[in-house]
Amino acid sequence: MVATRLPSRQMAKKAKQPVIALTVFLTMSAVGFGYFLYVSSARVLGIGCAVLCVFCVWTSVLHRREKQHLQTLACAREGESICHFARSFDKRKTDTWIIRAVYQELQVFLGPFVAVPVRASDLLSGDLGLDADDVDDLIVDVALRAGRSLERTACNPYYGKVHTVSYMVLFVNAQPPV
Structure with missing residues (x-):
């Protein structure tokens, strides 16, 4: 008797765990910086406040720019869905399962900004704003959800070539099943 695999639409969704350690680190850093400014002289206090204000404004501008870029992408792709993405393969x-996992994991990653219909041709760093660590984390999440091993990735023909969403799918697809 041959065991059949469930269709990908019935694949269990992975719940994202809240990042408590990062929140604690940022809170402790802010408290430590605030205490440093409190015990320092007035001159250091003024410089510290100026640095903190510049940092907050810069972070706000970058966040707003990224959100606006993703909203522009979402408006240009209105009506597209996972079906359009899946037809690319x-x-x-x-x-x-890998196709669905990549699409859904990217939706979760981009979710805090806006729901962007992902295309296979999207550049991970350019169009979607991911860095190398984000891509590595997404590949791990996709491989876990799709039941793929991440051993011996250096032997993968797509190793070092994951710059687009389609290459992410092909990279995980080239990994052996667990």
């Missing part, structure tokens, strides 16, 4: 050669 040969389903005979590509595991549909």
Whole structure:
């Protein structure tokens, strides 16, 4: 008897765990910086406040710019869905679980800003604003959800070439099943 695999639409969604350690670190850093400014002289206090204000304004501007870029992408792709994304791949050669997992994990990652219909041709760093660490984390999450091993990734033909969403799908697809 051959065991059949569930369709990808019935794949369990992975719940994202809150990042408590980061919140604690940022809170402790802010408290420590505030205490430093409190015990320092008035001159250091003024410089510290100025640095803190510049940092807050810069962070706010970058956040607003990223959100606006993603909203522009979402408006340009209105009406597109995972179906459009899945049609970009040969389903005979590509595991549909990986296709769905990549799409959904990118939606979760981009979720704090706006729901952006992802395309296979999207550049991970340019269009979606991911850095190398984000891509690595997403690959781990996708591989876990799709039941793929991440051992011996250096032997993968797509190793070091994951610059677009399609190459992320192909990279995980080239990994052996668990």
